[in-house]
Amino acid sequence: MPKQSVLPSRTTGRSSVSRCAGCLCTTPTTPCSTRRVLLSSRVAHSLATVRSIARRRGTPLTALAPGLLEARGDDLEALVTEAAAALSSVEAAEVRCLLTGVEGTGPDLLAQALTAPSLGSAAARLRHADLVPLFADEPGRFHAEYQRIVRLGDGGTLGHEALLRATAVDGSRIMPDQLFPAADEAGWTHVLDRVGRTTAIRDAGPWLADDLLFINFVPTSIYRPEVCLQTTERAAAEAGLRMDQLVFEVTEGHVIEDVDHLDRVFAHYRERGCRVALDDLGSGWSSLALLVRLQPDIVKLERAIVQALPGPAARAVVQAVVDITHSYGGLVLAEGVETEQQAAIARELGCDLGQGWLWGRPVRPELPAPAGTALPAGGPDPSWPDAAVAVDPHAAPEAPEPPPVPEPGSGAAELLVRAVGLTGSSVVVVDATAPDMPIVYVNAAFTEQTGYSAAESLGRNCRFLQGPGTDRDTLDDVADALAAGRPFRATLLNARKDGSTWWNELHLSPLHDAAGRLTHYVGFQHDVSDRVVAEEALRERAGTDPLTGTANRTALLTELDRQVHVPGVGPVVLFVDLDGFKGVNDRFGHAAGDSVLRIVADRLRQVVRSRDLLARLGGDEFVVVLADVDQPADDGPASALAAGLAAAHRVAADVQRVLADPVELLPHGSVVVGASVGVAIHPADGETALELLRAADLQMYRAKARRAQGLSATPG
Numbered sequence: 001m002p003k004q005s006v007l008p009s010r011t012t013g014r015s016s017v018s019r020c021a022g023c024l025c026t027t028p029t030t031p032c033s034t035r036r037v038l039l040s041s042r043v044a045h046s047l048a049t050v051r052s053i054a055r056r057r058g059t060p061l062t063a064l065a066p067g068l069l070e071a072r073g074d075d076l077e078a079l080v081t082e083a084a085a086a087l088s089s090v091e092a093a094e095v096r097c098l099l100t101g102v103e104g105t106g107p108d109l110l111a112q113a114l115t116a117p118s119l120g121s122a123a124a125r126l127r128h129a130d131l132v133p134l135f136a137d138e139p140g141r142f143h144a145e146y147q148r149i150v151r152l153g154d155g156g157t158l159g160h161e162a163l164l165r166a167t168a169v170d171g172s173r174i175m176p177d178q179l180f181p182a183a184d185e186a187g188w189t190h191v192l193d194r195v196g197r198t199t200a201i202r203d204a205g206p207w208l209a210d211d212l213l214f215i216n217f218v219p220t221s222i223y224r225p226e227v228c229l230q231t232t233e234r235a236a237a238e239a240g241l242r243m244d245q246l247v248f249e250v251t252e253g254h255v256i257e258d259v260d261h262l263d264r265v266f267a268h269y270r271e272r273g274c275r276v277a278l279d280d281l282g283s284g285w286s287s288l289a290l291l292v293r294l295q296p297d298i299v300k301l302e303r304a305i306v307q308a309l310p311g312p313a314a315r316a317v318v319q320a321v322v323d324i325t326h327s328y329g330g331l332v333l334a335e336g337v338e339t340e341q342q343a344a345i346a347r348e349l350g351c352d353l354g355q356g357w358l359w360g361r362p363v364r365p366e367l368p369a370p371a372g373t374a375l376p377a378g379g380p381d382p383s384w385p386d387a388a389v390a391v392d393p394h395a396a397p398e399a400p401e402p403p404p405v406p407e408p409g410s411g412a413a414e415l416l417v418r419a420v421g422l423t424g425s426s427v428v429v430v431d432a433t434a435p436d437m438p439i440v441y442v443n444a445a446f447t448e449q450t451g452y453s454a455a456e457s458l459g460r461n462c463r464f465l466q467g468p469g470t471d472r473d474t475l476d477d478v479a480d481a482l483a484a485g486r487p488f489r490a491t492l493l494n495a496r497k498d499g500s501t502w503w504n505e506l507h508l509s510p511l512h513d514a515a516g517r518l519t520h521y522v523g524f525q526h527d528v529s530d531r532v533v534a535e536e537a538l539r540e541r542a543g544t545d546p547l548t549g550t551a552n553r554t555a556l557l558t559e560l561d562r563q564v565h566v567p568g569v570g571p572v573v574l575f576v577d578l579d580g581f582k583g584v585n586d587r588f589g590h591a592a593g594d595s596v597l598r599i600v601a602d603r604l605r606q607v608v609r610s611r612d613l614l615a616r617l618g619g620d621e622f623v624v625v626l627a628d629v630d631q632p633a634d635d636g637p638a639s640a641l642a643a644g645l646a647a648a649h650r651v652a653a654d655v656q657r658v659l660a661d662p663v664e665l666l667p668h669g670s671v672v673v674g675a676s677v678g679v680a681i682h683p684a685d686g687e688t689a690l691e692l693l694r695a696a697d698l699q700m701y702r703a704k705a706r707r708a709q710g711l712s713a714t715p716g
């Protein structure tokens with residue numbers, strides 16, 4: 001029995017679209033009329049099966065060449081469907097099948113036959129021909145719903161996960177569990193994946209502001225990231241979203257097949273400034289190995305694990321995932337949280353983020369109202385106030401077409417003033433024609449936000465909102481934009497009247513009069529302190545080893561990479577490996593081992609200078625980077641090298657001295673760990689950060705071997 005479409009049968013024009021469904025097109029919209037089927041295979045018995053089916057059905061069949069058959073007739077779709085069902089899935093995957101209306105046997109057609117979809121895909125495309133009209137009208141047929149992702153610490157919103165939804169031609173909703181398998185069978189996963197990414201971005205553009213957008217993707221649908229992800233970047237640019245707002249998440253099921261490929265896709269996304277996430281994690285130990293290998297920025301714990309909390313097995317898995325993820329600076333997200341109790345346990349176990357019905361189901365956000373007439377063009381967007389977020393700081397001044405400005409005293413102008421006064425967003429208007437742009441209007445929300453009344457604000461330049469922490473470079477950019485009459489967006493640290501500080505995301509829009517002259521600037525102030533603080537914490541975490549508080553591997557490599565590009569001798573790298581650490585772990589357990597690592601880090605801090613970098617690479621390996629080795633003024637590189645080595649050996653001796661002291665381990669008593677140290681110096685021992693680390697590591701091993709033989713106590 002041939003399989004049926006997994007989509008509910010609802011298309012009336014099925015025969016017209018189904019003709020295309022088995023042809024070569026990778027964009028499933030090209031119309032063609034099927035009069036011939038070309039089938040090619042190197043497996044003789046597969047074609048023999050096709051022959052006997054064609055004979056039984058009375059379909060004329062010709063051998064065009066060895067391994068290439070041509071069938072002609074009216075009901076070729078039925079032949080394809082029956083042949084696919086008769087062959088095993090492996091056989092059907094191996095036969096190429098081209099349904100076409102084109103005559104002749106020229107090289108073009110033969111090339112198409114050779115690169116046509118498999119017989120299995122062709123049959124699936126016939127079954128799922130209902131998808132074709134959806135792809136033909138992407139904006140009309142696909143939309144995204146979004147589910148909130150919160151920070152478990154303070155309940156604030158971090159971002160939203162986009163979920164692709166489709167509407168059939170008859171208006172009914174197609175469920176994702178029908179849509180994705182159907183596209184998969186038909187070989188259109190890459191098309192649906194692209195639609196998913198671009199729809200998520202397009203629909204979020206108008207309202208996302210600065211939240212993160214989580215987008216699912218299937219790594220196998222991305223053949224070459226540099227090429228296949230260009231549509232994503234274009235969509236982000238068109239929607240006014242920054243690449244660093246995008247988090248690409250992949251489910252574990254897709255990962256396992258080709259981790260190297262996923263690694264490359266992740267690397268590409270990261271290069272472009274995006275974050276990456278691994279979904280559905282926790283179902284097996286294999287996933288923990290994946291986690292260590294891929295080190296995603298965000299790890300989403302599978303809903304089944306979260307809902308099994310506080311059961312001991314679930315607790316152990318969550319703990320392991322949290323420990324690993326935090327060790328490299330990633331964040332853990334608990335999915336499927338439905339109750340306050342689950343949220344509390346997830347938080348207690350160290351999860352950073354949450355998603356689930358407790359905070360809301362996926363919803364389709366209402367888009368801002370279409371452009372109205374109340375506000376003048378060239379000023380704030382009519383979908384104000386939130387659309388001010390979409391103001392492009394680099395955009396050219398608004399079109400000079402003179403806008404209809406409401407006359408003072410006219411109903412529209414009064415209505416506008418009342419509306420601005422009532423809005424919950426802080427608004428300020430300044431006179432752009434007067435010296436130093438004094439404030440001429442503030443609304444009630446401004447007073448509430450800043451603590452300054454209208455009387456205290458009018459007539460002053462807005463810089464009275466700034467404090468010593470306000471970034472001067474950003475203010476210079478603001479001043480440049482104002483001088484050029486451009487719109488601008490900046491995030492500034494401001495101070496309230498009571499002295500407390502807040503992060504102000506300021507959107508500035510120029511207002512022009514009927515003659516196109518700049519008369520006013522409107523500023524919208526958004527308090528984004530939560531976001532900025534969370535981002536700082538994220539950044540902090542990304543560079544810090546959570547166990548010891550030292551820099552982590554990523555921060556180390558970044559800093560080393562920076563330093564090796566500074567001309568001259570240095571940096572000097574000390575690779576420190578503890579000698580007796582494994583024994584501590586084995587005898588007293590990991591908690592004791594962690595205490596030792598913290599104590600070791602504290603002792604190392606005592607012997608490195610504040611401008612040096614101390615990092616934990618992982619396990620019991622630490623690295624010290626001596627930033628600027630003592631370089632005698634005029635003596636050239638040879639003596640700089642000697643000075644660097646001397647400094648390194650001084651610090652190495654200090655390291656060994658402080659680590660030779662016994663470590664007090666309550667309640668076990670004292671243990672002695674000791675350390676082996678290897679030294680490498682740039683550029684003598686390595687040109688790049690990794691070469692330097694490798695050289696220092698090798699020296700450390702030599703030193704360890706010598707220590708084991710009782711030959712030396714000095715570093716390698």
Ligand SMILES: Cc1cc2nc3c(=O)[nH]c(=O)nc-3n(C[C@H](O)[C@H](O)[C@H](O)COP(=O)(O)O)c2cc1C
Pocket residue numbers: 428429430437461462463465466470475476478479482492494504506508521522523525
């Ligand atoms: C409409 C408008 C609103 C502004 N709102 C703020 C604000 O809320 N906070 C702030 O620090 N600066 C604000 N500024 C920027 C300052 O007024 C000023 O332009 C900036 O400090 C750069 O100029 P300066 O280099 O002369 O200080 C605003 C400017 C305009 C035109």
